[in-house]
Amino acid sequence: MPFREKTAWLSLVAMAVTFGPYFTVTAVGAVPMEGLPNLRQLGLFAVAAIVQMFILGIGHLALHRVSPEEARAPLDERDQAIMRRSISAAYSVLIGGMVLVGVVMPFTARGWAIIDAALFTIIAAEVVHYGVVVVSYRRQA
Numbered sequence: 001m002p003f004r005e006k007t008a009w010l011s012l013v014a015m016a017v018t019f020g021p022y023f024t025v026t027a028v029g030a031v032p033m034e035g036l037p038n039l040r041q042l043g044l045f046a047v048a049a050i051v052q053m054f055i056l057g058i059g060h061l062a063l064h065r066v067s068p069e070e071a072r073a074p075l076d077e078r079d080q081a082i083m084r085r086s087i088s089a090a091y092s093v094l095i096g097g098m099v100l101v102g103v104v105m106p107f108t109a110r111g112w113a114i115i116d117a118a119l120f121t122i123i124a125a126e127v128v129h130y131g132v133v134v135v136s137y138r139r140q141a
Contacts, residue, residue, distance in 0.1 A: 090129035097121025
């Protein structure tokens with residue numbers, strides 16, 4: 001498995017482990033909705049972000065330690081094509097979500113609903129980015 005595929009898997013797992021529970025908890029209403037600033041929800045987001053950074057930091061260190069020369073290898077044409085494709089797909093998701101958040105939601109929602117929709121859009125775009133990377137490497141394996 002190529003190093004960049006491993007890092008994409010690591011990022012997907014980290015997002016699933018951290019932001020999956022965050023969005024589940026907020027979607028079912030387990031955090032009481034208060035006026036802005038809702039410090040409980042902000043704290044929950046902070047915990048998810050810090051845990052994600054911890055998982056990614058430890059994971060990247062472990063991957064670099066296992067294969068240091070592969071980690072330092074420059075991108076070849078295949079890697080560059082995969083990155084272009086994955087970033088293009090992720091950008092489409094991000095723009096679509098931000099149009100919803102910035103153009104539609106101000107008339108239909110407010111507060112943390114808009115904030116969570118924006119965060120969800122960013123995470124969804126990252127999932128698409130790393131998902132396309134994984135699928136592209138799997139197809140070529």
